[in-house]
Amino acid sequence: MSLLVVGSMAFDSIETPFGKTDRIVGGAATYIAWAASCFVQPVQQISVVGGDFPEQELKELQARGVDLGGVQVKKDQKSFYWAGRYHLDMNSRDTLVTELNVLADFQPVVPESFQSAEYVMLGNLSPVVQMNVIEQLRHRPRLIAMDTMNFWMNTQMEELKKVLTKVDALLINDAEARQLSGEYSLVKAARAIHRMGPRYLVIKKGEHGALLFYKNHAFFAPALPLEEVFDPTGAGDTFAGGFMGYIAHTQDLSFENMKTAVVVGSALASFCVEKFGVQRLKEISQEDIETRIRQFVDLMHFDIDLVQ
């Protein structure tokens, strides 16, 4: 089974209270691919990079089972670049630099060999690009999930709403869910967003965990309480990669399995924040992942005898 991933592959410069990086490899699709490839191969990657993007990083992704057949390399251009600084609480950050570069006129192309994709993760990108990919698919995937952000709500809400009618699952953070729905209560926000299209809604709350909404059901997975959050960059994308990777691996679209996928996504995200960039995702073994999922079981499991 395969997972089709669309998103940015980029450079980030990151400052946190714990340290500072020069340009390191980042981008939504990079994090998604590293996380998803823990569960599913091939990950079929659609993205665009400049001539400055390190060959070595591409080779490492290929070695991990990522098919780069949909990654355009624009030799004479530069990759997307973002620089940001996190505040002490790690929940808020300032963007210092955004250079779109190759992303400015990105025209995604779905290779013929990706046409049979059953599972699709549309990383945070312009809704026009997201729609373009959906329209290129001749065969309706079993599950299309997408991420988005406040920037697209502010600038391309109509286009975004059109994409929402085409997807099964939306993964966004709490502030984005509130902005998109105009509702402060996340329960009401979920109901409003379901009406926009996505049957499944995952609201990511960072250190406060993640909520999954489906029909009248809700499920909650906490974030693992960590001694240190070193760098939160990419945690949401890593969550999405773990979530979709697990679903593609299990091929099970039941709500019960989606719940487990939320826990798996949370577990992967808890690794991501332990080091800068995708470093930690490159290191972890299947055993590390299973050990961490067991920590989530311990964190969430309780027994009660309901007497009445």
Added chain:
Amino acid sequence: MSLLVVGSMAFDSIETPFGKTDRIVGGAATYIAWAASCFVQPVQQISVVGGDFPEQELKELQARGVDLGGVQVKKDQKSFYWAGRYHLDMNSRDTLVTELNVLADFQPVVPESFQSAEYVMLGNLSPVVQMNVIEQLRHRPRLIAMDTMNFWMNTQMEELKKVLTKVDALLINDAEARQLSGEYSLVKAARAIHRMGPRYLVIKKGEHGALLFYKNHAFFAPALPLEEVFDPTGAGDTFAGGFMGYIAHTQDLSFENMKTAVVVGSALASFCVEKFGVQRLKEISQEDIETRIRQFVDLMHFDIDLVQ
């Protein structure tokens, strides 16, 4: 089995985005008693009120199985009074008025009939008053839990630290845990607070749920996602009442049972916020409570086969 409760019984005036009350009955011990008495009778109440405190409210507590033998009524004085206004997010509030009145020189007296208490909940009060109660107890209870707040950390930290050496469980919010420990990470905060005395630490995060720490174990219970949080006043005290009421009822101090008690506390708190004051706690039936606990089971339960 009984539960000894110490804390304020008071008047509150509350403004939320949803409405405004005149002086209604509140106070930590009032909320704790209403919540705990869902599970255990008698609740042995130690508090102080003025001549202005409504007889009817005291009668309703007695009818619920609350023994008011430790509640001093100062006929010619006024009850503690607090007025506050919540912001739109309901997580932050401004205090508009605080009148200590009878609480200013509160000298708690433990009645002889309360001396055999096995379970004790010290609501948020001056650590001097909390210590005074502990010192009056001739027989060490099986479990002493306490609440406190930033005000006591700012003004009576030494006295507070002495009380902490005498208690088994501390229930505070995340900002308080950070202030008390000087650690931003809640995992590190928990470790530091365990060293101060309490074996069990519950960190309440309001709409973001509650964490229980014990030795190297952690457990997390989410807050129930609600359509509307009408009035958060007393939710933390209600949590404490549900938590300690359930423990006193089950007489089980294992970590496993503490986890369940955290869920029960969260369930009770989810009722509290649905109406102003203790109104909702007066209305709920055992069936309502069980139905709500089942919602927590649904919210938290997932299955995973760890293959490797």
